[in-house]
Amino acid sequence: MQIKRIRLKNELILGRIWAIPSLRVGFIMLLALLILAVLAPAIVPYDPTVLNADILSPPSSQYLLGTDQYGRDMLSRILYGARTSLVIGFLAAGLSGVIGIAIGAASGYFGGKVDKALTFVINIFDMTPVFFLILIVIALFSSSITNVAIVIGLTTWTANARLMRAETVSLKSRIFVQAAITTGEGRWRILLRHIIPNGIYPVIINTASNISAAILTEAGLSFIHLGDANVISWGQIVADGRTQLAGGWWISTFGGLAIVITALTFFLIGDGLNRFMTPKLQK
Amino acid sequence: MPILDIRNLNIRYFTNDREVLACDGVDLQVDEQDSIGIVGESGSGKSTLAMGVLGLLPENSTRLDGDILFKGRNIAELSQSELAAIRWKEMAAVFQKSMNSLSPVHKIGNQIAGIYRIHRPKADKKECRELAKALFDKVNLSMRVYDLYPHQLSGGMMQRVTIALSLMFNPSLVILDEATTALDVVSEGQILREIVHLQETDQVTYILITHNMGVVASSCKKVAVMYAGRIMEYGLAIDILRHPVHPYTQGLLRSFPSFTGEKGSLRGIPGSLPDLSESIEGCAFASRCPRATERCGMERPPVVEVKEGWSAACFYAEEGGEL
């Protein structure tokens, strides 16, 4: 029996995406970021770890964003930093999304005791000081990129779970799902084929801001030297520049600006996606 | 002189890039102590008409052209502050029951007093309570409701409160916009009976807006049928409900099952509302009308008087009869 899925008309999608300013700008910025990050090794003017002779020199035509107190070129370091942030952002938010969807869908679909128990878990988790938990785990275990991403992902799924649960509950009562149940489709099949694909949209929107949050969290961790020491990270760059505020303001400033711009990119995308999915908001 | 005289009213909504004509050349006269039902499907413009008369249309995105003479005065030209003088004192409203018909976090009494104090700022608590008691008596509500919160009342009780509120300053005209739509059938029946009763005791003129012919049948003397922002037929309820002359009204009535009388077949009206952002040539109903001719598609039918006090916007009104 054919069960209709909710589909968006494909021809209209691209047009509508372009019509929303925040989406348009957001996607362009994301594209730029991705290109810069992926191509970083090829396009950096200097090797980011090399100690050039010009220590602490201000932005110039030779060093576009200046150099730090060890003589390392800031532009190159910041470009490399983009790789770290984006990897962690996507990994952490991705994991957080998967966990959130799983728990939220289970909670909403099975209802009853399962729902009560899982909702309790969600509420309890919401009350924990997440950043400090991440901190302790990283301090005790290792601070590699994957570790950081995993820990962030394991601790920031509650919003996604809530959203997925709400969608599941509302979808459960829809006719096409009821029809599937009546015709005896297996529970897991219903969840995977009907509920999750249709209820996933708010989670997708939330994932955009999750990516920003993950990047900001990682930056905080590397600022206090809990980040991966083997990679270049923007938080670390800002920390490097902290002692040089008077004589080398460009280090911390540009390091942090990179974070702000990246976080804003994902905020814009999230906002734009929100408007895209809720036509009422479009103005 | 009619208490409400609407002349050539046009109301336009402006959205992103489109302009929707929600009310198109509406002419309507309401005499004192009349009870009129305005019937139409969703999108017919009846609620827009009500909001227009009440002066509650959003200023930035709507435009109202035409005259609305209330007791001889053109209220269409009044500013919000000028309107405030007649608001609630001479013209009041009852809206559709919803979860938040009243503020959910304030007591009913608090809100009644709040409205009372708009026009009687110095009223003290005792005075407000006494007023509430008088109003509640009229609608068969117990005084204990005064100290309750909205979510503690049933749907019927909530509507009684809003009806009582509307009668606060003894207005001459009350507009009820889908007031019984969200109620269960039993409450609806009770409320309608009470409205009819109130009209007799308080001599209020009321306009009842609804999509339900049954509501009109049980509580209104006259009825106006609206479609696509235009008035299709207007006259006494007894006449129109029994022998409607306009094809649209006929179609509407055929869509309602009847408990008594012949168990005929239930027929809907094929087709759907025209797009109101495009201008419509000729009769708005032509595309769905079983009797439409070429003329109907090109010329807008004038309002034809079938008999005194009964008019229809159709070229073939006089020929009437069943289909």
Next chain:
Amino acid sequence: MAMGKYLAKRLLICFLAVILSVFINFVLVRVAPGDPISIMAGMDNPNPEMIEALTEKYGLDQPILTQFGIYLHNLLKGDLGYSYRSNLPVMSIIGERLGPTLLISLTSAILAAVIGVALGLRAARKRDSKFDKVFCITSYILDAMPPFWLALMLMLLFATVLGWLPTAGMVDARANYTGFARTLDILYHMILPVLCVTLLQIPTFFRIMRSSVLQALGEEYITLYRAAGMPQKTIFRKYVMKNALLPTVTMFGMTLTYSLAGVALVEIVFAWPGIGRLLLDSINGRDYSVLSGIYLMLSIAIAVITTLLDAIYAWLDPRIWLK
């Protein structure tokens, strides 16, 4: 009564949240790479006396459940462990840092709440105006800023470049002020950190208030009050405010956990003698006892405050309180 049930549920969650933190603390030390003794001692090769002392105190040679029991027992006694790095019980170390942190957190929270709510209210009233657009964008930008970076930029501007404000610390260490002069000195040093944390928290309040007000404005009771002629100002003051503030209270609780991280990072930058600094020092010194002590204290604080806020919300919202 529903309120009692609601509160009981929230208290249970609060209690379980604390238990979870306790449990996590307990488990982490034992599953982390390296052996628990080294971790708790904070050094790689603790001497035999230390090994014996720790094993004795935490029952590390006993079965896991007994260990957990001992751990809980210690906690209830108020014993959060001992910092071998600084030779003091963890409880007292944290205790003396708590004051300065609270000073900044509370001051900023109140300021941010007041300013954010006021701005959000105004932005919602004048939706899509320049004011609205400017502040919505500003709110996004502030949200995208890492707390430690904003702190550094503010320090750069006001302390390093302009020299108006001090760069670090809570008091001028050399001056040794007392009494009123000391208070002034503290206030002087407080300006930048408080400014920073406040700026970071305003967007949250702004956004929630703005969307709550917009939501309230779309409700049916607003139409009723407007139809009754209630002036816009009164509608806002008496009815919109209370309806809009409720969701704000809830959301504030939920964002508490995020703002703590920000406060800690800002404290670190300004060398403010609070929990943030302690955190940094403990990480660098591998002082796990202090770290876990901080985590536990914060968990309890958040759980308690959130539950309190929930209770306040339940008291304010009659839909929960009276059923």
